[in-house]
Amino acid sequence: MIDKLRTADRRRVGILNSVGDRWQALPRWQKAVGVVALLVFLYHLPYLGKLPGGLMIPGLNNLRTDSIEGGNNWAGVLFVCAIYVLVAIGLNVVVGLAGLLDLGYIGFFAIGAYSVALFGSVNSPVVKWIQQEFDLPPTWAVTWGICLLLAIVLTMISGVILGWPTLRLRGDYLAIVTLGFGEIIRIVARNATGVTNGPVGISAIPGPEGPPSADNKVFGLIDAKPWYWLAITFVLLMVVLVRRLEHSRVGRAWLAVREDEDAAAVMGVYPFKFKLWAFAMGAALGGLSGFLFGSRNAFIDPTQFNANLSILFVAMVVVGGSGNMIGVSLGAVLLAYLPERFRDFADYRWLVFGLAMVLVMILRPQGLIPSRRRARELKDRAAEAEEAPAHV
Amino acid sequence: MHFDELIGHFGQHTVDGLSKGAIYALIALGYTLVYGVLRLINFAHSEVFMVGTFAVLILWNQLGVENNPPIGQAILLLVLGLVVAAAASGGTALALERIAYRPLRRKNAPPLIFLITAIGLSLVFVELFGQVLPKLFGSMLPDVFGRPRQIIGMPTIIQQETLFTIGNTAITNIQLIVFVSAVVMMALLDWFINRTRYGRGVRAVAQNPETAALMGVNQERVIMLIFVIGGIMAGAAALLWSMRFGFTQNSIGFVLGLKAFTAAVLGGIGNLRGALLGGLFLGIVEVYGATLFASNWEDVIAFVVLIVVLMFRPTGLLGESLGRARA
Numbered sequence: 001m002i003d004k005l006r007t008a009d010r011r012r013v014g015i016l017n018s019v020g021d022r023w024q025a026l027p028r029w030q031k032a033v034g035v036v037a038l039l040v041f042l043y044h045l046p047y048l049g050k051l052p053g054g055l056m057i058p059g060l061n062n063l064r065t066d067s068i069e070g071g072n073n074w075a076g077v078l079f080v081c082a083i084y085v086l087v088a089i090g091l092n093v094v095v096g097l098a099g100l101l102d103l104g105y106i107g108f109f110a111i112g113a114y115s116v117a118l119f120g121s122v123n124s125p126v127v128k129w130i131q132q133e134f135d136l137p138p139t140w141a142v143t144w145g146i147c148l149l150l151a152i153v154l155t156m157i158s159g160v161i162l163g164w165p166t167l168r169l170r171g172d173y174l175a176i177v178t179l180g181f182g183e184i185i186r187i188v189a190r191n192a193t194g195v196t197n198g199p200v201g202i203s204a205i206p207g208p209e210g211p212p213s214a215d216n217k218v219f220g221l222i223d224a225k226p227w228y229w230l231a232i233t234f235v236l237l238m239v240v241l242v243r244r245l246e247h248s249r250v251g252r253a254w255l256a257v258r259e260d261e262d263a264a265a266v267m268g269v270y271p272f273k274f275k276l277w278a279f280a281m282g283a284a285l286g287g288l289s290g291f292l293f294g295s296r297n298a299f300i301d302p303t304q305f306n307a308n309l310s311i312l313f314v315a316m317v318v319v320g321g322s323g324n325m326i327g328v329s330l331g332a333v334l335l336a337y338l339p340e341r342f343r344d345f346a347d348y349r350w351l352v353f354g355l356a357m358v359l360v361m362i363l364r365p366q367g368l369i370p371s372r373r374r375a376r377e378l379k380d381r382a383a384e385a386e387e388a389p390a391h392v
Numbered sequence: 393m394h395f396d397e398l399i400g401h402f403g404q405h406t407v408d409g410l411s412k413g414a415i416y417a418l419i420a421l422g423y424t425l426v427y428g429v430l431r432l433i434n435f436a437h438s439e440v441f442m443v444g445t446f447a448v449l450i451l452w453n454q455l456g457v458e459n460n461p462p463i464g465q466a467i468l469l470l471v472l473g474l475v476v477a478a479a480a481s482g483g484t485a486l487a488l489e490r491i492a493y494r495p496l497r498r499k500n501a502p503p504l505i506f507l508i509t510a511i512g513l514s515l516v517f518v519e520l521f522g523q524v525l526p527k528l529f530g531s532m533l534p535d536v537f538g539r540p541r542q543i544i545g546m547p548t549i550i551q552q553e554t555l556f557t558i559g560n561t562a563i564t565n566i567q568l569i570v571f572v573s574a575v576v577m578m579a580l581l582d583w584f585i586n587r588t589r590y591g592r593g594v595r596a597v598a599q600n601p602e603t604a605a606l607m608g609v610n611q612e613r614v615i616m617l618i619f620v621i622g623g624i625m626a627g628a629a630a631l632l633w634s635m636r637f638g639f640t641q642n643s644i645g646f647v648l649g650l651k652a653f654t655a656a657v658l659g660g661i662g663n664l665r666g667a668l669l670g671g672l673f674l675g676i677v678e679v680y681g682a683t684l685f686a687s688n689w690e691d692v693i694a695f696v697v698l699i700v701v702l703m704f705r706p707t708g709l710l711g712e713s714l715g716r717a718r719a
Contacts, residue, residue, distance in 0.1 A: 175433075176435075177702060191692075347523055351516055361508050385498065385500030
């Protein structure tokens with residue numbers, strides 16, 4: 001049974017690889033056409049299966065989450081998918097490229113969400129305090145765009161603060177410390193009532209057009225489509241950015257550190273610096289996604305940022321294929337989409353993802369869509385195990 | 393900051409901390425044993441403890457235990473509880489090893505992959521007890537699995553009462569039982585590892601797996617042994633927890649596991665006596681901290697202690713030494 005699965009899986013990866021090779025071999029203009037087609041598809045997704053005149057295309061229509069009874073708004077689900085993809089891309093920098101298992105990523109997500117809530121909402125104690133100190137009108141709050149910058153700056157700083165003392169630790173220790181960090185952020189958000197409103201949470205978080213209200217023309221509470229387009233735009237920008245980073249000197253240094261820290265240090269790559277850089281980059285992306293989540297949701301409280309979600313983030317990266325952006329994005333989409341489309345299964349989503357983590361790691365440690373370099377590395381280790389069976 | 397409160401009731405807080413820390417120490421043993429032999433943090437160990445508490449709960453529930461049974465019956469119930477919890481936890485630990493770790497050891501996988509399978513399996517266990525079993529057995533075991541994802545209370549086996557007071561420090565019977573039985577368990581384990589033939593095998597594998605294999609130590613058996621022992625200790629901790637706090641929940645393991653892990657690191661992961669020291673120390677620090685600040689900061693204190701220890705003394709108070717213990 002397992003052997004059969006393995007053969008089928010090998011064939012599947014073979015096909016994937018040959019598709020990848022063919023894509024690489026295409027002339028430039030054909031690639032450009034392909035990319036444009038993909039972009040059109042992504043931006044068209046909220047209308048999937050819908051024809052003008054209220055007609056539905058049955059096959060495509062079934063994919064929508066609102067095609068089932070009690071299903072969620074399709075554009076809303078797409079928005080969550082986009083947010084999770086952003087999270088996965090950020091976490092992939094930390095886990096997949098630099099090889100640092102970060103189980104506290106939710107902390108950065110929370111800081112991003114709280115930075116728009118604390119500075120942008122008129123209901124937040126911080127804004128109220130500023131109003132009092134500087135005699136500002138009660139409608140004053142920091143603009144959404146400035147909150148965006150704040151979110152990125154704050155998360156980068158917190159990434160460095162977390163990384164500075166802990167990045168000297170290796171592997172497992174780092175994982176547990178980051179897990180503790182995520183919990184600390186959540187508990188602080190819950191207990192620091194004077195700053196974050198504690199368990200009550202903060203409402204009226206603004207979007208690009210200001211606080212959520214029915215008369216917001218584009219980014220309102222009801223129609224999620226503009227939110228999805230906004231999120232997917234951020235995702236595409238970040239994909240380009242991270243891709244550039246991956247192929248730069250920094251990216252190569254990350255891979256070197258991931259493969260063998262000592263060897264990298266000997267060759268003149270200072271691991272600590274690059275690990276810190278990876279942490280800060282990853283944190284900023286996490287903060288950005290938390291920021292979008294907070295402003296779309298218009299309300300946040302500490303219970304939305306629990307450790308389980310953090311572990312789920314790691315699950316989407318490792319199940320999808322850590323180190324490969326397409327892989328982790330697939331993991332994120334599966335994770336956000338499947339429970340919404342198959343509501344009966346939604347209760348079991350954690351169970352299924354737990355099982356998937358174990359199964360994928362045992363059968364295919366490199367994930368569903370592997371990074372080729374990572375696949376080779378794992379093969380090497382397996383070969384070493386064959387040669388020296390006495391190793392534990 | 394409530395310095396007066398801390399100093400005024402210093403003895404009381406110390407006693408509370410010690411009896412809490414004893415439970416951490418028992419769970420910490422599981423982390424320390426596995427780390428000592430395999431150099432691997434068994435992330436799912438917290439779920440081994442969780443299964444133990446549920447085993448106790450189901451047992452007492454099925455026996456129809458009333459609150460405050462007569463003393464003879466209470467002792468019998470506790471012994472039965474220990475046996476069942478140890479069996480359930482030990483079995484879980486063994487299953488964990490077979491499913492999540494053994495296949496990877498064969499492939500010489502990088503350490504992070506072990507951690508990920510452990511996290512996955514930990515999620516599976518939490519969900520089994522919070523979601524799947526309640527749906528399957530909801531009607532059969534009414535008070536146990538009828539209410540998914542809730543805090544479930546347990547019958548009181550021994551009524552908490554003050555045994556004696558020293559100054560203004562009151563020591564209750566439960567605190568004493570918890571502390572003494574934890575220390576006895578630890579002493580037994582210490583004897584087992586340091587004085588018996590099996591213990592020698594464990595120490596040999598911890599020190600040098602290849603040489604141990606050449607000397608005829610069956611590695612797989614040693615690994616199974618440490619997982620079972622860690623599980624039994626977690627089962628004992630589960631019983632003590634059930635007796636002292638009287639509740640359980642499917643997500644109970646997460647924070648408790650992190651604290652036990654902190655205790656293990658604090659004492660020097662891989663070091664059995666260190667686990668006891670670290671557990672007691674963490675229990676005390678936590679109670680002091682909760683008094684100084686406020687009780688809702690308790691969990692933060694444990695994590696901060698963990699980060700500080702790892703930064704300044706990553707090998708803990710006593711250092712790593714399962715393998716280097718006296719032969």
